[in-house]
Amino acid sequence: MKFKRLLKYLLFVVLIICLTFLYSFSSKRNKRKKVTKIEVEFEAGDNNFLTHAMVNKLLIQNNTTVKNQAKSVIDLYKLEKNVSKNPYVEKAAVFLSINGVLKSTIKQRTPIVRIVAENDSYYVDKQGVKVPLSSNHSARVLLVSGVKSEEDVKEILPLVRYILADNFLQKEVVGIQKSDTNEFEFSVRSGDYKIDFGKLRDVEVKFKKLKAFYNTTFKDKTIQEYKTINVKYHNQVVCTK
Structure with a gap:
């Protein structure tokens, strides 16, 4: 009985180690991925002041566009703050998808x-x-x-x-x-x-x-x-x- 309990315990520990390794490997691999695409989405309403091109210009990091930059170096908070500073923006959210798409949702001021x-x-x-x-x-x-x-x-x-x-x-x-x-x-x-x-x-x-x-x-x-x-x-x- 003790041997079986010990075996179960060892198997559980091995499982945890394997999962941790896989997660770490996957996380590092994901961070090495580059931003492949930028998507800008405006919330429903009269969205006439800002264009997709104008928002893309706001998504700048280190004086260059975030497209083709590694996901690990993207500062989402800073990008979101930069977009929110625009006087026509009431609310903004910037986030990264698993497949490397940088998405920005914008609500314009009315x-x-x-x-x-x-x-x-x-x-x-x-x-x-x-x-x-x-x-x-x-x-x-x-x-x-x-x-x-x-x-x-x-x-x-x-x-x-x-x-x-x-x-x-x-x-x-x-x-x-x-x-x-x-x-x-x-x-x-x-x-x-x-x-x-x-x-x-x-x-x-x-x-x-x-x-x-x-x-x-x-x-x-x-x-x-x-x-x-x-x-x-x-x-x-x-x-x-």
């Missing part, structure tokens, strides 16, 4: 507004992150002017999100102008008139008044007679012809 200033123009995404304009693509988003600081941007983002969350307002409001007195005016798609929104308070109430006014004037087509529709006063809509 602009929700374009800030138009005297000396600068840029997008802001849904997280409130500043995104530069691109020569590859011009996003069709709300245009905002009169914004002069990051605090102004933070102030206006809840308004922008409210508009984008409403199916009608999203299609109707095309521009927002902030005045020096912190009041807001909207440009709209349906006509040349402006919406005088006033300060950013009672936002939901003002939009309810505006939509109720639209429901009436769109039917009889009288809305085109006005130059300004003012909703900043309590419980009333004041129009100027």
